[in-house]
Amino acid sequence: GAGVSQSPRYKVAKRGQDVALRCDPISGHVSLFWYQQALGQGPEFLTYFQNEAQLDKSGLPSDRFFAERPEGSVSTLKIQRTQQEDSAVYLCASSLARDRSNEKLFFGSGTQLSVL
Amino acid sequence: AQRVTQPEKLLSVFKGAPVELKCNYSYSGSPELFWYVQYSRQRLQLLLRHISRESIKGFTADLNKGETSFHLKKPFAQEEDSAMYYCALIPQPGAGSYQLTFGKGTKLSVIP
Numbered sequence: 001g002a003g004v005s006q007s008p009r010y011k012v013a014k015r016g017q018d019v020a021l022r023c024d025p026i027s028g029h030v031s032l033f034w035y036q037q038a039l040g041q042g043p044e045f046l047t048y049f050q051n052e053a054q055l056d057k058s059g060l061p062s063d064r065f066f067a068e069r070p071e072g073s074v075s076t077l078k079i080q081r082t083q084q085e086d087s088a089v090y091l092c093a094s095s096l097a098r099d100r101s102n103e104k105l106f107f108g109s110g111t112q113l114s115v116l
Numbered sequence: 117a118q119r120v121t122q123p124e125k126l127l128s129v130f131k132g133a134p135v136e137l138k139c140n141y142s143y144s145g146s147p148e149l150f151w152y153v154q155y156s157r158q159r160l161q162l163l164l165r166h167i168s169r170e171s172i173k174g175f176t177a178d179l180n181k182g183e184t185s186f187h188l189k190k191p192f193a194q195e196e197d198s199a200m201y202y203c204a205l206i207p208q209p210g211a212g213s214y215q216l217t218f219g220k221g222t223k224l225s226v227i228p
Contacts, residue, residue, distance in 0.1 A: 031214070043216075045215040091160065105162065105216070108159065
């Protein structure tokens, strides 16, 4: 494909609503990351997958956040009972390698989530 | 925990002037450092990483372990350099950590 694809591009949710954000990585990319970027801040790590295995979820801010990548390709980030502080741009990134340090990340355009 | 500091939120320079975007980090080990760039309406993308010792679009960055800095430099700024620049760090490669830690970013504006 043309790169990492994320949908929807924009999402407006009412407080308390559940949302699901989708990431379609570059075909064949082993590693997949989710980052959260609040307004005026740099991206902050949420979670990391190597194929279908979620190896690190230490950045997920609460148990309302859940991510999966069941077949090792498409990933979904789900946020339950959204709160206003969840408003941010959610970035997905993928890379070819298992060894993170030797491969650059390819980022998607992000999903801008606004919780009213 | 590691931290990346970019002290300037906004940096304005005239076209043809030298540019230096500052980045300082705190980490006790030997990190790997990166600069990412986001041009208007485009995705975040890797500009350069210190292990490659490369020059991309005329930009260079040297890791100074003594000062824990990784400043980004370009001798002559171009209008197309206007963008958001993020410094980022990853802990010791191979240590099992995959988390990129980003600074808050510096917006570079090159005045024609």
